Amino acid sequence: MFDVNAIRKDFPILHQEVNGKPLVYLDNGATTQKPQCVIDAINDYYNLDNSNVHRGAHTLADRATVAFEDARKGVQQFLNAEHSEEIIWTRGTTESINIVAQSFGSQFIQAGDEIIVTAMEHHANIVPWQMLCERTGAELKVIPVSDAGELDMAAFSEMLSEKVKLVSVVHVSNALGTVNPVADIIEQAHGVGAKVLIDGAQAVAHFPVDVQALKADFYVFSAHKVFGPTGIGVLYGKKALLDQMPPVQGGGEMIEKVSFSGTTYQGLPFKFESGTPNISGAIGLNAALKYLMAQDRDAIATHEDALLKHAHERAAKCDGMKLIGTAENKAGVMSFLLDGAHPADIGMLLDQQGVAVRTGHHCAMPIMDQYEIPGTARASFSIYNTIEEVDALFDAIEKVKMFLM
């Protein structure tokens, strides 16, 4: 049985007052809080095992290396990847996408090729492709999004041709909450020989992802949005593809042999991991994924759906409130506006009542432009949020309305 109160006990940060009110943390899309087991894993590593990995000839180095490589296997299991060397450590989703844009881009993208993204992407899944197109003369195409926040799949099918080399799509939109039909997108893209990258930054905390079942070529996410630490993330890529891609950063760890007459590189995954990696980050992420995998994930999804449904029901009765993003299939996010109120003022007045939300364009300016708004206030939910907290948000919104409307 899923017990939200038991889950809440695992997250020490939640039990505090902010501005004299119990903290209601609804900014999980920006970053999730960390359970005690993650904090302990990082502490234990620094207290007991701290050492550099892969090259030490002593016990601490062995322990650190085993824990670090165990973490890679933990991610492999979490994503159901076929091989552990398909898991590349990065600094986060942004760096993962940039590595693919640079490496896959330099190997496989030429002038006249097309890359497809959607109108609801985070800037991290737009700008690297724009930079690649500038470098190569390829063209960036955009799948339109409806007023409800759903992809125009008919337009996508029309856009597909042999010119398309890569489709890069967000799994769950951070600005709208839309869950995109990524399996269908992957199947259609593969039909014309294109590869597909899925930005899973907002997906992995909410439901299980199986990269083999999806047949994703690349899948990327950030640890800090799935109860792990900041500064570390994952690039999953199919081995056969990563094997053909050149490294993008040179230095220690990624080489096999260095000489002034020529240098050779390591194989996967190390050719993409130059320099000392984020060891404590990997260990923290492994603890976070183990924590999540030990929960009943169906029950988590049911709980989070209930939070979102309750929020939407209250929103429907809340005069002057407008939801941005009303797709049929949504996860974790309620973006909203209040008549005549600037989102930044909404955020500030909610904070005064202990309620943490995010305001602004959510690094998704193009979709904000489509709605002709500067931004939204966004409440984003996680496993530890409660129905009472959704009610606290709406009680606080009523007070905001008295000030601003």
Ligand SMILES: Cc1ncc(COP(=O)(O)O)c(C=O)c1O
């Ligand atoms: C959908 C999506 N993609 C990419 C990112 C970028 O993640 P990071 O800043 O951890 O690299 C975010 C962060 O908000 C996101 O929500």
